[in-house]
Amino acid sequence: MKPAPFQYHRAMSEAEAVAIMEHLGEEGRILAGGQSLVPLMNFRLAQPEHLVDINAIAALDYVRRENGAVAVGATARQSAVEHADDIRMHVPLVAEALESVAHPPIRHRGTVVGSIAHADPAAELPSVALATRADIVLTSAAGKRTVAADDFFLGPFETVLEPGELVTEVRFPIAAPGSGQAFAEFARRHGDFAIAGAAASVTLDGTRVTDASIALCALGPRPMRAADAEQSLIGNELSDELIAQAADRAVTGLEPGADIHGGTEYRIRVARAQVKRALSTAVERARGGGQA
Ligand SMILES: Cc1cc2nc3c(=O)[nH]c(=O)nc-3n(C[C@H](O)[C@H](O)[C@H](O)COP(=O)(O)OP(=O)(O)OC[C@H]3O[C@@H](n4cnc5c(N)ncnc54)[C@H](O)[C@@H]3O)c2cc1C
Incomplete structure (x- = not known):
């Protein structure tokens, strides 16, 4: 099947994504790796009016160690995160769980942040976010707020994300010595x-x-x-x-x-x-x- 008609917006920067999401409000939907959203659209289980594609935002494609955590940006692919030295050394749970997420071609496209934002109760990464006590950074025109993973997931495919907000980063705390x-x-x-x-x-x-x-x-x-x-x-x-x-x-x-x-x-x-x-x-x- 083909998806229902929608309008496509390509954001080139975080600021542009935030501005477009602010303008669209409830009608805006982020397109990350598309590995969950596109199949849902093709089956018409999701019919967003507007897609805001963040794939071209290179500044959000990072895995870096800072302030006692490994931070993963919104466009970092699952496969890049799985093989990142900082993840394997400091939060190995993320890498181990990623090995069970679908197959390599899907992980080459899907994002870690997208999987957490999608909040599929059967998905591996949301449980990893809970077990590592990760923080989730939400960004909107009003600024940034950080939500503990414990408070982020509300129900099946439901989170505390508000209209106009997107997840820009997930911070996985570095595993304690011992x-x-x-x-x-x-x-x-x-x-x-x-x-x-x-x-x-x-x-x-x-x-x-x-x-x-x-x-x-x-x-x-x-x-x-x-x-x-x-x-x-x-x-x-x-x-x-x-x-x-x-x-x-x-x-x-x-x-x-x-x-x-x-x-x-x-x-x-x-x-x-x-x-x-x-x-x-x-x-x-x-x-x-x-x-x-
Ligand atoms: C055949 C197949 C098998 C799979 N098997 C598994 C599996 O075993 N385990 C598993 O966990 N997953 C599995 N997946 C899903 C895959 O891991 C997805 O990549 C992931 O769930 C979503 O990431 P994405 O970047 O593709 O997000 P998308 O599909 O682009 O988006 C998913 C949802 O999250 C929202 N979203 C994405 N990024 C953001 C953001 N930054 N801010 C706000 N909202 C955002 C979108 O609006 C959308 O509602 C499978 C997928 C396929 C096609």
Whole structure:
């Protein structure tokens, strides 16, 4: 199918994108890599009146280390981020999760920021933003505001983005010394959206857990932190039992919908296994001297 008619605007700078978005208000829609938006338009599941193409804004194509974080600009492609030294050294969770996002041709075009702005509950990167406690920078004619990933996602494909606003940067905090990060997911085929996925980060002081974060994808209407499970780890001595209990807690109360890939109970079982895998790998990496 072909998309419904729309008007196309090409922004050459951040300021121009902001001005066009301000002018269009609710009718403006950002076009980044187009790997989610264009298929939706072709199926007429999305019918934006105006597309604001940001692909030519070279100044937003960056991955750089600053102020204790690795900042990723809005036009940085997923493949560039996946292979960026600053990401692999300082926020390896992002690179590991990206390996499960679709396939290389899609990652060559799709953007990290676009995936987070799109807020697909089954996508990997929103859960990574939660687990790393990333900050999301929103820009509009009124200026910039920074929103914690915890506050950004509201529901399926719904975020706190206001009309006229765009995401210009996501800042992933550099992993703490002595920490380990890991992403685990189960999908029918590599590159498919996950049936259940988990992102984890664990910081150790000897055998004691001093910090932990866990986030889940494909298990509810939005990516979710498993706050109870995190708390059950922090301050406690590591053991296989502690990790197993945290995995149990992470899935307690979840009610993922059933679909052709499996029922609710099955998805919960798969989710528990992914949390356990992600935590165990993160702990192993932290024990190995940490990834930071
Ligand atoms: C075959 C196929 C398989 C895929 N498999 C996976 C997968 O396994 N896991 C996964 O996570 N993704 C998958 N994707 C989606 C892919 O990762 C997309 O690239 C990504 O979700 C969106 O990034 P994009 O840059 O292409 O955004 P676009 O498609 O251009 O935009 C997506 C949405 O986000 C908005 N948006 C984009 N950038 C901004 C911004 N800077 N500010 C405000 N709003 C913005 C757009 O307006 C639009 O509503 C797949 C895609 C395809 C085609």
